[in-house]
Amino acid sequence: MEHLIRRLGAGEVLVADGAIGTMLMERGLQLGQPPESFNLTRGDVLQEIAREYLDAGADIIQTNTFGASGLKLASYSLQKRVGEINRNAVLAVRKAVGDRAYVSGSCGPTGRFLKPYGEVEPEEMSESFRRQMSALVEAGVDIICVETMTDLHEATSAVKAAKAVAPSVPVMATMTFDETPKGFFTVMGVTVEQAAKGLQAAGADIVGSNCGNGIEKMISIAQAFKRCTKLPIIIQANAGIPELKGDEVIYPETPEFMAEKVGQLISLGVLIIGGCCGTTPAHIRAFRRTVDSCKRGAS
Amino acid sequence: MQILQEISEVLQSGNGEKVAALTKQAIEKEILPKDVLDKGLIAGMNIVGEKYRSHDLFLPEVLLAAKAMYAGMDILKPLFLKDGIPTLGRVVMGTVQGDIHDIGKNLVSIMLRGAGFDVIDLGKDVSPKKFVETARKEKARVIGMSALLTTTMVVMKRVIDLLRKEGLQGKIKTIIGGAPVSAEFAEQIGADAYGYDSMNSVDCIKRLMEKE
Numbered sequence: 001m002e003h004l005i006r007r008l009g010a011g012e013v014l015v016a017d018g019a020i021g022t023m024l025m026e027r028g029l030q031l032g033q034p035p036e037s038f039n040l041t042r043g044d045v046l047q048e049i050a051r052e053y054l055d056a057g058a059d060i061i062q063t064n065t066f067g068a069s070g071l072k073l074a075s076y077s078l079q080k081r082v083g084e085i086n087r088n089a090v091l092a093v094r095k096a097v098g099d100r101a102y103v104s105g106s107c108g109p110t111g112r113f114l115k116p117y118g119e120v121e122p123e124e125m126s127e128s129f130r131r132q133m134s135a136l137v138e139a140g141v142d143i144i145c146v147e148t149m150t151d152l153h154e155a156t157s158a159v160k161a162a163k164a165v166a167p168s169v170p171v172m173a174t175m176t177f178d179e180t181p182k183g184f185f186t187v188m189g190v191t192v193e194q195a196a197k198g199l200q201a202a203g204a205d206i207v208g209s210n211c212g213n214g215i216e217k218m219i220s221i222a223q224a225f226k227r228c229t230k231l232p233i234i235i236q237a238n239a240g241i242p243e244l245k246g247d248e249v250i251y252p253e254t255p256e257f258m259a260e261k262v263g264q265l266i267s268l269g270v271l272i273i274g275g276c277c278g279t280t281p282a283h284i285r286a287f288r289r290t291v292d293s294c295k296r297g298a299s
Numbered sequence: 300m301q302i303l304q305e306i307s308e309v310l311q312s313g314n315g316e317k318v319a320a321l322t323k324q325a326i327e328k329e330i331l332p333k334d335v336l337d338k339g340l341i342a343g344m345n346i347v348g349e350k351y352r353s354h355d356l357f358l359p360e361v362l363l364a365a366k367a368m369y370a371g372m373d374i375l376k377p378l379f380l381k382d383g384i385p386t387l388g389r390v391v392m393g394t395v396q397g398d399i400h401d402i403g404k405n406l407v408s409i410m411l412r413g414a415g416f417d418v419i420d421l422g423k424d425v426s427p428k429k430f431v432e433t434a435r436k437e438k439a440r441v442i443g444m445s446a447l448l449t450t451t452m453v454v455m456k457r458v459i460d461l462l463r464k465e466g467l468q469g470k471i472k473t474i475i476g477g478a479p480v481s482a483e484f485a486e487q488i489g490a491d492a493y494g495y496d497s498m499n500s501v502d503c504i505k506r507l508m509e510k511e
Contacts, residue, residue, distance in 0.1 A: 031450055032397035032424060075399050111399070117313075117362035151359075180354040187402070189357025212478075242449045242479045244487060249449035249479065277449075 001099045004143060004170050005205060008232040008271045013291050016060040016104070016236060016274025017053035018284050024049070024064070034076045036068045039088040046092035054097045056281040057288030060272065061097050062106045062145060063089040065136065069158075070128040071110035071120065083135045090139035104143040104172070105136035107158050114153050125154065129161035137166040146173040146204070147236075148211045148276075150186035152194060156202035163203040172234050172272070173204035176212040177221055184221055192224035200231055210236035211276040214253050215261040222270050232271040239278030251278025259286035266294045300330060306339030306371065311347055313363025315370035322371040332378040333385060337415070340371045344413030352498040358406065365409040372412075386417035388508045389439040393425035395454040400447035403477055406497040407443060414501050427458040434471045441504050443494075446477040455480070456488040463489070472507040476500055 007014065024035050027045045038045055050061050068086050070079045078085065086105070093103045110128060112120045136144060144162040149155035155173055162171045175195045177184040184192055192209075199207045207229055209221045218237040225233050239251035239258065262273055273291065275283050302325050309317040318340075325335045347364040350356040376384060390411055394404045401423040408420045419437055421429060434442050442462075446452040455475050462468045474492040475485050485493035491507055494500025 025450060031454075032399075111402075113359075113362065117359040117366075182354045185354060185357065187358050189359065243481075244452075244484050247453065249452065251449075 001102065001142070004102055005232075008206070012271070013266055013294065014059040014272050015057055015284060015288050015291055016234070016272055017056075017058040017062055018275035018279030018281065019277050020049060020062065020064050020066075022278070022280070023052070034067060034073070034078065035064055036066075036073065036078070036085050036089070037076070039064055039068070039085045039092070040081065043088055043092045046089060047096040050093040050096035052281045053284055054101050056284040058101060058274070058284050060102045060104050060143065060274065061093050062104045063093050063136070063141065064106070065089045065132070066106045066108035066147070067111075069107065069110050069132045071112050071125065072108070075111060082131050086132055086135035087139040090136055090141050094140060102142040103140070104145045105133075105141035107132055107136075107144060107146050107162075108148050109150070109154060114151065122153070122157065126157050126161055129158045130165060133158075133162045133165040137162075137169060141169065144169055144171045146171065149173070149175045150190065151188040152190045152198045155195075156198055159199060159202040159204050170205040171203060172206040172208070173199040173202075174208045174210040174234060174236065175199075177209055178212060179217055179220075184224060192221060193228045196225055196229040196231070200229060204231070206232045206234050206272065208234035208236075208270070208272070210234075211238055214238055214240040215258045215265075219261060219264050219268070222265055222268050226268055233269065234272035234274070235265055235270050236274040236276045237279075238276045239280075239283060242278065253278070255280075255283040255286035258283055259290045262287050262290040263294060266291065300334075300338070302328065302330070303335065303339040303342070306335065307343035307346065310340060310343030310364055310367045310371065313360060313367050315363075315367040318367040319370040319374055322374045326374070326378065332375050335371075336375055336384065340368050340375075341413060341415050344368050344410075348410050348413060348498050348501070352496070358402075361406065361409065365413065368413060384417070385415075387415045387505070388441070389417045389419065389437060390441045390443055390504060391419045391421060391430060391434045391437065391439040392443040392445075393421035393430060394423035394445045394447075395451050395458070396424055396426045397454060398446050398448050398451035399423045401445070403447070403497070404443075404445035407445070407476065407494065407500045410497045410501045411443075411504065414505075416501075416504065427454065427461045430458045431461050431465060431467065431471075435465075435467065439471065441472045441474060441507055443500065443504070444473065444475045446475075446480065449479045452477065452479050452484065455490065459489050472510075474500060474503055474507065
C-alpha cells in the first residue's frame with residue numbers, strides 16, 4: 001500500500017474508523033472488564049469489528065490497544081501480558097484487513113500522573129510506552145496513534161517512545177480539549193498551540209484532536225490547529241455528548257448530521273477524519289460518502 | 300497575620316516543604332492550629348479552587364497545591380488529636396463499580412478536603428453495597444459518586460436504589476459527577492445533586508449539608 005505520508009502530502013483525505021468499546025460490549029464485554037482482555041481470548045471479535053469498519057469505508061483501522069501500556073494494564077494486573085495483548089490486537093486487524101487499510105496501533109493515557117504533580121517517574125512512563133510500542137511495531141502496525149492525551153509530557157513521552165522504537169513508522173498524536181470561556185484547554189491546561197508545537201517537536205507526523213467533543217466543537221479545534229501547524233491534521237469527534245433515554249445511554253449525533261459537518265472539516269484542510277465515542281460503522285460509512293463526494297467535486 | 304498569608308501563598312505555588320516549615324513556625328509562635336488550618340491552608344486552597352474554576356490554573360497546579368496542603372495538615376493533625384481536625388462534615392467518595400477512572404473523583408476529594416470536609420475516599424470500582432455500608436458505618440452525610448463511562452453511569456442509580464431500600468434516602472444525600480452525567484440524569488435517577496465540576500461539587504455538598 002502506498003505510504004500514508006505521501007498520500008496525505010498529495011492532499012488526499014483519509015477516513016479512520018469509529019468507536020471500538022461499544023462494539024465490544026455488544027459482543028459480550030462485561031462491565032468493568034478491560035476491553036483489552038478480548039485480545040487474549042476473542043481475536044474473532046476483533047477481526048469482525050475491523051471488517052465492519054473496513055466495509056464501511058475506513059482507510060485506517062485502529063487496534064484494540066488503547067489501554068495496553070504496562071502502566072494502564074497494571075490497573076487490571078495484566079501488566080505482564082503487554083506483549084501478547086498488543087501483538088494479538090495487531091494480528092487480528094491485519095488478518096481482517098490485509099493491505100486494504102492501514103493498521104494503526106492505538107495508545108491511550110496510562111491513567112497515572114507524572115512527578116511532581118503525580119507519582120510516576122518520567123523514565124517509568126517512557127519504559128511503559130516503549131514496551132507497548134515495541135510490541136505494536138514488531139507485530140507490524142503501519143501507523144502508531146497516540147490518542148486522548150491531556151498531559152503534554154505524557155503525550156510526548158509516548159510519541160518519543162514510538163519514534164525511538166521505529167523512526168520510520170508514522171505517528172499520529174491527538175489530545176482531548178474542553179471549551180472554556182478562555183479558549184480550548186485540556187484538563188491539564190494544554191492549549192491547542194502548545195499541543196501542536198509540542199507534539200511536532202517530539203516527532204509526531206500528524207497531529208489533532210479526538211474525544212471529548214461532538215463534531216461542531218471539533219471544527220473550532222481543527223481551525224485552531226490549522227492556525228499553528230503545517231502538519232497533516234486528524235480529527236476524531238464523539239457522536240455528541242451522551243444522553244440517557246430510558247435506561248439506555250445514547251449518543252445524539254447521527255451519521256447524517258456528523259457527515260454533513262465532515263464537509264467543513266475537509267474544507268478546513270483536515271486530512272484524516274474518523275470517529276470516537278458513540279460513532280459506529282454507519283457513521284464511518286456516511287463520512288466516507290462525504291469524503292468521496294468532496295473528492296469528486298474537486299477533480 | 301503575616302505568616303498565615305505566607306502559608307496560603309506558598310501552598311498556592313505548590314511548595315509542600317515550605318508549607319510544612321511555615322506551619323511549624325506558626326505553631327511555634329503559638330498561633331491556634333484552627334487558625335493555621337482555616338486562614339492558612341484552607342484559605343490557600345480556596346484561592347487555588349477559584350483560580351481552577353476560572354481556568355487560570357489547571358490540574359497539575361491543583362495536584363501540587365493539594366500535596367502542599369497535606370504536608371501542612373500532617374503537622375497540624377497531632378495537635379487536634381483530642382477532637383480530630385474540625386470539619387464541615389463527612390463525605391464518602393468513590394468511582395462507581397466497573398469504572399476505574401478516578402481523576403475527577405480525586406479532584407473533588409481534594410477540593411472537599413481543601414474546603415474543610417472530612418473525606419472517606421473509597422477509590423475506584425466501588426460497589427453500591429460498599430458505598431452504602433461505609434456511609435452508614437462512618438455516619439457520612441453525603442455520598443459522592445463519579446463515572447467516566449456511559450456504561451457505568453447507570454450504576455449510580457443502583458447506589459440510590461439501595462439507599463432507598465435501606466430507608467436511608469434523604470438521611471444520606473447523594474451527589475453525582477463525571478463526564479457523561481448531567482443534571483437531568485441526576486434528576487432521573489433521584490440523586491440529590493449534580494456537580495458539573497469539582498468546585499461546583501463542593502458548593503453543592505455545602506448546600507446539601509445546610510439543608511439538614
